[in-house]
Amino acid sequence: MSITSIDPKQPAPDVIIIGAGILGCSLALALSQAGFKTLNVDRNAAPGLGSTAASTGAIRVHYSTFDGTALAYESYHNWLAWRDFLAAPGDEDLAAFHHTGCLVPATPENDFLRPQLRFCQQLGIAHERWDAERVKTYLGQVDLRSFAPVRALDDPMFAEPNPTSKAINQAVFFQTAGYVSDPQLACQNLADAAKRAGGRFLHKARVSQISQAQGRVSGVVLADGTRIGAQVVVNVTGPYSSAINALAGVGNDMNIKTRALKQEKTVLPAPAALAGRQPGVIWSDSDVGAYFRSHGDADILIGSQDFSCDPMVWVDDPDDWDDNFSQQWQTQAFRMAQRLPDLGIPSRMRGVVALYDVADDWIPIYDRSSLPGFYMACGSSGNQFKNAPMVGRLMAHLIERCEAGHDHDQDPLKFSLERIGQQVSLGFYSRNRAINEESSMSVVG
Ligand SMILES: Cc1cc2nc3c(=O)[nH]c(=O)nc-3n(C[C@H](O)[C@H](O)[C@H](O)COP(=O)(O)OP(=O)(O)OC[C@H]3O[C@@H](n4cnc5c(N)ncnc54)[C@H](O)[C@@H]3O)c2cc1C
Numbered sequence: 001m002s003i004t005s006i007d008p009k010q011p012a013p014d015v016i017i018i019g020a021g022i023l024g025c026s027l028a029l030a031l032s033q034a035g036f037k038t039l040n041v042d043r044n045a046a047p048g049l050g051s052t053a054a055s056t057g058a059i060r061v062h063y064s065t066f067d068g069t070a071l072a073y074e075s076y077h078n079w080l081a082w083r084d085f086l087a088a089p090g091d092e093d094l095a096a097f098h099h100t101g102c103l104v105p106a107t108p109e110n111d112f113l114r115p116q117l118r119f120c121q122q123l124g125i126a127h128e129r130w131d132a133e134r135v136k137t138y139l140g141q142v143d144l145r146s147f148a149p150v151r152a153l154d155d156p157m158f159a160e161p162n163p164t165s166k167a168i169n170q171a172v173f174f175q176t177a178g179y180v181s182d183p184q185l186a187c188q189n190l191a192d193a194a195k196r197a198g199g200r201f202l203h204k205a206r207v208s209q210i211s212q213a214q215g216r217v218s219g220v221v222l223a224d225g226t227r228i229g230a231q232v233v234v235n236v237t238g239p240y241s242s243a244i245n246a247l248a249g250v251g252n253d254m255n256i257k258t259r260a261l262k263q264e265k266t267v268l269p270a271p272a273a274l275a276g277r278q279p280g281v282i283w284s285d286s287d288v289g290a291y292f293r294s295h296g297d298a299d300i301l302i303g304s305q306d307f308s309c310d311p312m313v314w315v316d317d318p319d320d321w322d323d324n325f326s327q328q329w330q331t332q333a334f335r336m337a338q339r340l341p342d343l344g345i346p347s348r349m350r351g352v353v354a355l356y357d358v359a360d361d362w363i364p365i366y367d368r369s370s371l372p373g374f375y376m377a378c379g380s381s382g383n384q385f386k387n388a389p390m391v392g393r394l395m396a397h398l399i400e401r402c403e404a405g406h407d408h409d410q411d412p413l414k415f416s417l418e419r420i421g422q423q424v425s426l427g428f429y430s431r432n433r434a435i436n437e438e439s440s441m442s443v444v445g
Pocket residue numbers: 018019020021022023024025041042043044048049050051052053054055056057058059205206207208236237238239240244263264265352354355356377378380381382383384385386387
């Protein structure tokens with residue numbers, strides 16, 4: 001039997017989820033638990049081999065919007081209780097959540113974290129203010145002089161401390177943070193949990209058409225010609241989201257669009273003071289425009305905060321792009337070396353080259369579309385791995401209510417975050433919202 005065959009003895013799905021990344025698998029779990037018959041269709045051979053596999057897996061709660069902060073804080077609790085969230089058997093191998101906390105210097109570039117701290121106070125999120133001495137104890141050899149503004153590597157002023165800016169003298173430690181070291185395994189965990197709840201998965205199956213009948217979606221057609229019918233289809237295809245929206249004839253009518261963006265992460269040997277640290281560290285630094293986290297015992301992984309002095313490499317076709325390292329790798333390494341003078345930079349490049357699916361204001365789209373029955377969870381903008389546990393549930397709520405006749409465009413649904421006792425409006429994630437001016441307009445969210 002071909003791996004793309006649909007078993008005729010199985011009941012037809014209620015919902016086809018295109019994509020089996022971390023968000024598509026979370027949706028499969030939530031919908032299956034709610035009693036829907038789901039089928040995830042993915043072109044790859046296993047769950048989580050798309051952009052999920054490349055994720056840094058950072059779980060943090062400091063965002064520049066209230067809704068972003070609340071969703072991340074609720075999701076954090078589910079990472080803490082991952083086995084319970086999945087209802088996984090005691091012997092199942094689960095992705096580890098390294099509960100490190102996240103240390104963020106307060107700088108003029110991040111407005112001294114004023115919005116983030118306001119939302120943390122509103123939501124009762126624990127945090128501590130650390131002075132420079134405590135930061136030095138935490139990071140070891142560290143240069144806390146200001147190097148802002150963030151500069152390109154070929155700028156003659158690169159690595160010159162800013163004579164008019166004060167050195168960093170305060171950082172905020174957010175305890176409710178950490179990272180998942182194996183994002184693909186976390187995705188597999190969700191897929192296994194969805195299967196236990198009745199969800200089905202079809203791999204090595206590329207969707208090439210979205211079918212419509214009587215003014216609504218009616219299923220998908222695969223590249224090998226197989227037709228699969230369903231009353232609901234959800235686009236959860238990461239960097240392919242705009243191409244799949246185009247197949248459904250939606251996208252041009254949306255106020256917020258999505259595009260694929262090339263991203264590189266740099267892996268370097270950890271300076272001696274950071275090597276072997278348990279459970280590890282995360283440092284997110286807007287003064288040098290980069291962040292790092294522990295990567296195993298011996299390395300650190302560095303990522304960019306996407307500054308305007310850097311070229312943005314937008315990718316029109318995620319099947320045809322240059323996935324080699326570029327100068328971005330080196331730039332990130334040298335930016336972090338300003339802060340960590342002991343950082344050695346070998347000539348051999350290690351890390352990942354991958355694609356973000358970026359929305360116009362770097363806030364995701366979790367919404368219906370103008371085509372009845374066609375929904376989307378996309379534009380995750382390099383920062384929604386952490387929210388995967390809740391994104392499945394909020395999308396399931398949205399689909400259930402819209403299919404029952406609710407007009408979400410006119411009357412945006414509310415969604416309850418039960419662990420933290422809050423509600424968010426799903427209008428925040430609307431495809432038709434105005435650009436959210438509170439957004440950092442970067443991966444920081
Ligand atoms: C380098 C990098 C670092 C990141 N770091 C963080 C971080 O530290 N913290 C954080 O919260 N987030 C982070 N993110 C973001 C996070 O990883 C993503 O938001 C998340 O993985 C997106 O999951 P997804 O399921 O939407 O997409 P994907 O994982 O890309 O899954 C989409 C799936 O759709 C499938 N697909 C596409 N087209 C078709 C088709 N036509 N037919 C069938 N299947 C199709 C693909 O095969 C793929 O499996 C990072 C992302 C990247 C790239």
